[in-house]
C-alpha cells in the first residue's frame with residue numbers, strides 16, 4: 337500500500353500516539369515502510385530488549401494473560417491461555433512459532449497494512465512470542481498475493497539479523513531464533529490453523545477432521561499425542 341494515510345479519511349488524519357493507536361502510531365504519513373533505524377527511533381525493539389534481558393519466559397506469558405490479548409484471526413481466543421497449552425516438557429518436541437498471515441477473508445487488510453508498512457512490528461512480536469514459548473524457529477505463513485508484504489518482511493528480517501535481533505545469541509541473551517517467510521499458494525482453507533500446518537509441512541492443505549487433541553498449538557496438525 338503506497339497511498340498516504342492522509343488520503344484514507346479523517347480518522348487517519350488525527351495525531352497518532354502510542355496510547356491512542358497502539359498498533360499504528362509508528363506508521364509514516366507518506367505510506368512508506370518504516371525500516372529498522374526509524375522503527376528503533378520510535379521505541380521499536382524496546383519491548384523485545386526488555387523481554388530478553390529482564391523477563392523470565394513465564395513472566396512474559398503471565399503478562400500476556402493479564403493483558404487480555406486475544407487472537408485476531410476470528411476466534412478471539414485468549415493468547416496467554418493458548419501459550420499456556422504448550423507442554424512444559426521441552427524434550428517432547430521441537431518448538432515452532434507460526435504466524436497466520438494468510439488473511440484470505442475478503443477486504444480484511446488489517447494485517448497487510450502492518451506487514452507492508454511496519455514489518456518490524458511483526459518481527460519484534462514474533463521474537464517476544466518465541467522467547468516466551470521457547471521456540472527456536474518461526475514461519476510467517478503469508479498470503480501469496482501479498483508480494484509487497486513478502487518483500488518488506490524479508491528485508492526487515494535481513495535488517496534484524498544484521499543488527500543481532502534475530503539469529504544466534506540475540507542481543508547476548510543466549511536465545512536463538514530464526515524467522516522465515518513462507519508464501520502460500522492461495523487457498524482460503526490454508527488460513528485454518530490445521531490446514532495451514534499441513535500446507536507448511538508440504539502436505540495437502542486439508543483441515544484436521546475433528547478437533548485434534550492435544551491442540552495444534554501443542555502437537556501440530558495431525559500428529560498423535
Ligand SMILES: Cc1cc2nc3c(=O)[nH]c(=O)nc-3n(C[C@H](O)[C@H](O)[C@H](O)COP(=O)(O)O)c2cc1C
Nearest residue numbers: 407408409410411413436438439440525527528529
Ligand atoms: C476456513 C478458515 C479460514 C481461516 N483463515 C484465517 C486467516 O486467513 N487468518 C487468520 O488469522 N485466521 C484464520 N482462521 C482462523 C484460524 O484457524 C485460527 O483460529 C487463528 O489463526 C488463531 O489465531 P490466534 O493464534 O491469533 O488466536 C481461519 C479459520 C477457518 C475455519
